[in-house]
Amino acid sequence: MVLDYTSDCYIWYRHEIEISSRKEVIKIEKSINEALQELQETIDKKKNQMDLIKNIDWNNPVNEEVWHEICETPLRSSDLLGVMVKNIFPDAENVNVHCNYVYFNLDGFECGLPTSRCNGVYIKTDWYKTDNGKPNSPYFANHSVMKKYFAAKDSGEHWDVLFKYRLHYLSSYKKWIRFILWFGYYKWKSDNREKWEEVFKDDESSFVERVSRYYEERKAIHDKSENMVKVLIPKLKKFSDKIYRFDNSWYDIEKIIELENL
Numbered sequence: 001m002v003l004d005y006t007s008d009c010y011i012w013y014r015h016e017i018e019i020s021s022r023k024e025v026i027k028i029e030k031s032i033n034e035a036l037q038e039l040q041e042t043i044d045k046k047k048n049q050m051d052l053i054k055n056i057d058w059n060n061p062v063n064e065e066v067w068h069e070i071c072e073t074p075l076r077s078s079d080l081l082g083v084m085v086k087n088i089f090p091d092a093e094n095v096n097v098h099c100n101y102v103y104f105n106l107d108g109f110e111c112g113l114p115t116s117r118c119n120g121v122y123i124k125t126d127w128y129k130t131d132n133g134k135p136n137s138p139y140f141a142n143h144s145v146m147k148k149y150f151a152a153k154d155s156g157e158h159w160d161v162l163f164k165y166r167l168h169y170l171s172s173y174k175k176w177i178r179f180i181l182w183f184g185y186y187k188w189k190s191d192n193r194e195k196w197e198e199v200f201k202d203d204e205s206s207f208v209e210r211v212s213r214y215y216e217e218r219k220a221i222h223d224k225s226e227n228m229v230k231v232l233i234p235k236l237k238k239f240s241d242k243i244y245r246f247d248n249s250w251y252d253i254e255k256i257i258e259l260e261n262l
Helices: 008-054 064-070 080-088 141-154 159-166 175-186 193-236 253-259
Strands: 093-097 101-106 109-114 121-123 243-245
Touching (some): 080 093
Antiparallel strands (some): 109 121
16 A cells, blocks of 8 residues: 555644654653752752751750751761750760660650651650559468458358368368368368468568558659659750650650649
8 A cells, every 4th residue: 555645644644653752752851850850959958968067056956957957967877966965955864876866864764856757855654653552451362361261260150161261272162072171171170370370460561561662652653753744844845845755665644644643
């Protein structure tokens, strides 16, 4: 078949080729322009970072925005970030630069400034323990059951009551079996009351100490919680209004505030 160069079909064919060619040229030009723009943005960013580093005043603190701009530069892993933390928090101690945080101690708390793009200041809260209530029984484990046994014995309780206290681990046996065990053996077997009375005295003495330790611990935890809220957090909020717990800490700061009524 021979194309007629004057035919509409040929003219349409040539038009389509030209359009396709122009599209390909435009596509190539667009890709080149995008690559050049990306490179220029990288150059501008590096220039800005260079200017930022050159103009850092190492004798004064920076705000949170500038801190994260610095952390976008190669200084992110530099010990110079420790100098910056000391400028931000002059009372900070044990400053250590790590891959994602600069850790430091402040007012008796372990804290951290993120060097990633996460904002805020982080506090370690694994020192906090919930209040499970003060010890409510002087006697440990089966000591309490034996205390009830001797009280029941002194008050003349029924043999089956005595059996269930003294031999509570056998109390699921049928009554006739318990009867045989009791009157056939255990009623006549020494219950070692004198030794048990010594055990009870030790438990009671220990109980006083445990209650005392409980109140001391709760006071220490409350005082530390109060110090965190009234002393530490106001200092940290001068740098950032976002205060979080570290991921490996169990209690949120808000939860501690709630539990301690602060």
